[in-house]
Amino acid sequence: MAGVIPAEARPDVGAFLSRLLRLDKAAVIRLVPGVGSTALWGRVPFGVLVVRGLPAVSSRDVTVRAQDLLDALRGDATLPASRDHEWRWLLPPSTGRRIEEIPAAEVHRVAAAAAETARTALDQGVGGRAVGSRRVRDALLDHVPIVVETADGRVEVPQRLVQAVIRMNFVGGPDGPPVSVRRAGPWVALAGAYGTGWHRPIGESLNLQVSPYRPNG
Structure with missing residues (x-):
């Protein structure tokens, strides 16, 4: 080749x-x-x-x-x-349009908060009931910690997107450039200084009763 x-x-x-x-x-x-x-x-x-x-x-x-x-x-x-x-997955139709910017420090904070929530849930349970690690993981990944209100409606950024850009080191340090929320049709993205994560929702998110971060709120 x-x-x-x-x-x-x-x-x-x-x-x-x-x-x-x-x-x-x-x-x-x-x-x-x-x-x-x-x-x-x-x-x-x-x-x-x-x-x-x-x-x-x-x-x-x-x-x-x-x-x-x-x-x-x-x-x-x-x-x-x-x-x-x-390769078995569709790609977003375009690079989309930027609808909001989130400080890099806030993206790191949201990721760290998820880790703390997971530790608490595994140690103390949820609603007084013990839960397994896989159930906690899935619930946290589906949770929506960032919500952007636009003229066209709400754009929800799930924790799985946050974890992807943090674990791939696309954001850099907390003092780095802001992270962009992007939209392309049904796709939602977080675009950091060193790469972008894209997600296409396929169902309803689970609710962990955590107040979401609203950039304009």
């Missing part, structure tokens, strides 16, 4: 792949060419697509295994064999 990752992009690509593989050892990466650039798409296990751009390395839309691509970076950085059949 034609395509070599340029030397200047390899550290960033390697960091992206390493973080993704820590979350999913079997992850695949889809490379989507654009004008003078290529978007690297992946998917974290809790249902969020993550993407980061880099200089053009592929002339066609192709999927490869993340581990194979990471291994290639340690060699000649040539793109590995395609695994197109392993």
Whole structure:
């Protein structure tokens, strides 16, 4: 396959792949060419697509295994064999439009609050009843900690999006640039300085009775 990752992009690509593989050892990466650039798409296990751009390395839309691509970076950085059949998810129709900006420190705070809520729920139960770790995890990921009110209605940002951009280190530190809330059709995104997480809601969120953060409230 034609395509070599340029030397200047390899550290960033390697960091992206390493973080993704820590979350999913079997992850695949889809490379989507654009004008003078290529978007690297992946998917974290809790249902969020993550993407980061880099200089053009592929002339066609192709999927490869993340581990194979990471291994290639340690060699000649040539793109590995395609695994197109392993990509099973739709992509957002566009980069969407920015509807709000959230301070990076607030995104970190929301992520930390979820971790504290999980510890409390596992230690003390919910409503006086013990709950399992998987149930707590699923409830927290579905919880909506950020709500943006627009002229077109509410835009809800679930905790799973917050966790995706934090765990992939797309936000950087608490003192970094603000994180944008974006919308493209039914898709909602958090766009940080180093990458973007996208989520398409498929059902009702679970309610943990936690007051959401409202940027304009």
